[in-house]
């Protein structure tokens with residue numbers, strides 16, 4: 030049995046990945062840049078703010094000031110969406126799962142690339158469940174670098190091989206494996222390369238579902 034389970038936030042415990050997409054789409058429309066949901070899933074899911082913008086504007090010339098302004102504008106669009114969030118936007122069965130893990134004596138932590146992580150957790154009333162929260166303010170190197178998962182393991186005092194990480198993005202699965210942890214992927218099998226286990230959805234899962242081998 031793992032000693033800690035480390036959750037990604039956006040796209041795992043809640044469907045904010047859809048809000049990220051809508052905010053990027055709004056920005057892309059403003060700028061007249063074509064952008065599809067499919068491109069979002071392949072190139073932006075789980076990827077940091079600046080790297081996401083770099084994909085969007087690839088081949089176009091913008092100054093650093095324009096880049097900063099666009100990142101801020103996307104974040105404002107995203108804020109407007111998450112400010113409306115309520116606890117019923119936690120994935121179905123999510124709170125019960127967190128409670129089950131606590132009862133089993135397993136530490137639970139967040140490893141999110143997002144600088145809005147704490148705001149979303151507060152809106153969902155989930156903050157108090159976690160023994161550790163690692164977010165976009167904690168480490169410089171984003172996923173697929175292992176840093177944010179390693180940092181989260183340190184917060185809960187568990188060796189990385191005793192951790193299971195859960196992710197909806199391939200960059201996140203790469204980060205978990207690079208951190209030396211077991212990786213559970215959420216989404217279509219075709220999205221992932223190195224996951225130890227793939228579940229099509231995070232809905233109504235139990236500890237049993239998250240165990241590997």
Ligand code: B16
Nearest residue numbers: 038039049075078141142143144145
């Ligand atoms: P922000 P996660 C990631 O969060 C999102 O999946 C990704 O779409 C977003 O660009 C990134 O956080 C940065 O977020 O702009 O809010 O700082 O999946 O790692 O929880």
Ligand code: MG
Nearest residue numbers: 037039040075
């Ligand atoms: Mg995610």
